[in-house]
Amino acid sequence: MNVTIGIITCQRPHWLAQTLSALQGQLSTALSPAPTLKVLVVDNDAAGSAREVCDQARQAGLDLTYIAEPVRGIPAARNRVLASLSDDTEFLAWINDNGLPEPNWLDVLLQTGLETDADIVMGATEALLPDGSPDWIKRGGFFNRRRFIDYASLAEGASNNCLIRVAALRRSGVRYDEALNQLGGSDTVFFRQVARAGLTMVWAVGALVREQIPADRCRFGWLWQRNLRAGNTLAYCDLKMDGLMGGLRRFGRALQKLAQGLISLPLGLTGRHELARALLLIARGLGMLAGLVGMRVRE
Numbered sequence: 001m002n003v004t005i006g007i008i009t010c011q012r013p014h015w016l017a018q019t020l021s022a023l024q025g026q027l028s029t030a031l032s033p034a035p036t037l038k039v040l041v042v043d044n045d046a047a048g049s050a051r052e053v054c055d056q057a058r059q060a061g062l063d064l065t066y067i068a069e070p071v072r073g074i075p076a077a078r079n080r081v082l083a084s085l086s087d088d089t090e091f092l093a094w095i096n097d098n099g100l101p102e103p104n105w106l107d108v109l110l111q112t113g114l115e116t117d118a119d120i121v122m123g124a125t126e127a128l129l130p131d132g133s134p135d136w137i138k139r140g141g142f143f144n145r146r147r148f149i150d151y152a153s154l155a156e157g158a159s160n161n162c163l164i165r166v167a168a169l170r171r172s173g174v175r176y177d178e179a180l181n182q183l184g185g186s187d188t189v190f191f192r193q194v195a196r197a198g199l200t201m202v203w204a205v206g207a208l209v210r211e212q213i214p215a216d217r218c219r220f221g222w223l224w225q226r227n228l229r230a231g232n233t234l235a236y237c238d239l240k241m242d243g244l245m246g247g248l249r250r251f252g253r254a255l256q257k258l259a260q261g262l263i264s265l266p267l268g269l270t271g272r273h274e275l276a277r278a279l280l281l282i283a284r285g286l287g288m289l290a291g292l293v294g295m296r297v298r299e
Contacts, residue, residue: 001035003110004089008069008077009097010044013053015212016097020057020064023095026106035091035110039064040084044077046070050097073181078159082175089166094159099125099209101161109163112204116151119168119199120191123161123207130215137218140273142280148203157191157201161209172197184299185233192237220276224283229299231257231284235291247292254292257285 005023009016023039039062043050046068054066069080078094085092091113093106105123113121127143148154174193180186195201216222231254238246261281268275287297 001033001091001110002086002089003035003037003091003093003106004085005037005039005093005095005106006078006081007039007041007095007097008044008074008081009041009050010072010077011049012097013049016041016050017053017056018212019095019097019099019101020053020062021060022100024060024062025103026101037063037106038089040081041066042077042080042084043068044072044074071178071181073178074184075176075178075181075186078176078186079178082169085166092164092166092169094162094164095209096160096211098212098214099160100128100212101210102206102208105161105207105209106163108204108207112151112202112207113163113165116202117200118202119165120154120157120194120201121163121204121207122154122157122201123204123209125158125161126208126210128210128212129218130213132215133213133218136272136276139271140276142223142276143213143217147205150203150205152203154201154203155192155195156188158187159190160211161207163207168199169194172199180233180236182298183233183296184229185236188230188233189237189240192241196241220279223276223280225297225299227280227283228287228290229297231287231289232291232295232297233287235288236296239292250288251292254285254288257281257288261285 041050041054048068051066054064058064067080067084069077093109095101109121109123124147125145172194174197176186177189235250238250261278264278268278290297
């Protein structure tokens with residue numbers, strides 16, 4: 001069994017070094033015979049800021065391939081990983097360059113995939129906030145992601161912690177949408193498309209990755225822009241995949257988000273985190289409406 005861990009990175013060599021170090025101990029326990037493990041890093045920085053870190057990881061014993069991708073954008077970098085997989089690669093595991101996987105992370109993903117015969121297995125991510133983060137950020141849980149029961153069937157996903165059967169993905173023909181290179185939201189479109197193509201997705205409770213959150217994201221302005229973009233992406237996705245009917249459904253959901261946010265505004269009197277939560281609901285609704293009229297929000 002041949003497994004490749006795919007990582008895209010851009011100007012974060014200090015965190016990438018920690019991720020690569022954490023990958024050194026993967027696949028040491030559960031599976032027999034042990035899979036062949038490779039790491040593929042695509043550097044989206046024209047200056048090659050990740051090259052030295054990758055060289056050091058290779059010298060430390062990691063079977064690592066380094067590739068530079070000059071076209072800027074997450075979809076372009078992820079597609080470069082897909083295009084660079086060897087023909088005999090059976091599984092691709094995605095992790096972000098700020099991710100710190102548990103020692104059994106990859107074992108759990110693979111075991112779940114083999115036990116369920118799922119095409120894609122998703123795992124949880126836990127946010128690690130930087131020292132000095134504002135109290136309202138901590139109380140609000142704004143970087144928390146949804147979690148599910150073990151083996152739960154999913155309809156959407158993210159590329160920060162997942163395992164994909166490469167043969168199934170190749171048959172689907174789905175790739176990351178490079179029209180979103182400078183906009184964000186390519187994961188939403190990608191996983192909806194693979195689900196539409198018939199690939200099955202399940203949840204693995206024990207496949208945990210902790211992600212280090214940059215300090216400059218722990219502020220309201222960044223969260224507002226992220227929610228605008230997230231709503232915008234959902235509208236783009238609905239229109240792209242379902243046309244007018246998808247747009248009408250998204251219009252109703254946009255109005256719902258706006259109403260929820262407005263109704264929740266008085267809770268802001270109980271704490272800044274509650275005020276932020278209400279305003280971010282409004283931001284998401286506004287982003288949806290903007291997307292429905294063809295406006296694209298840059299994150």
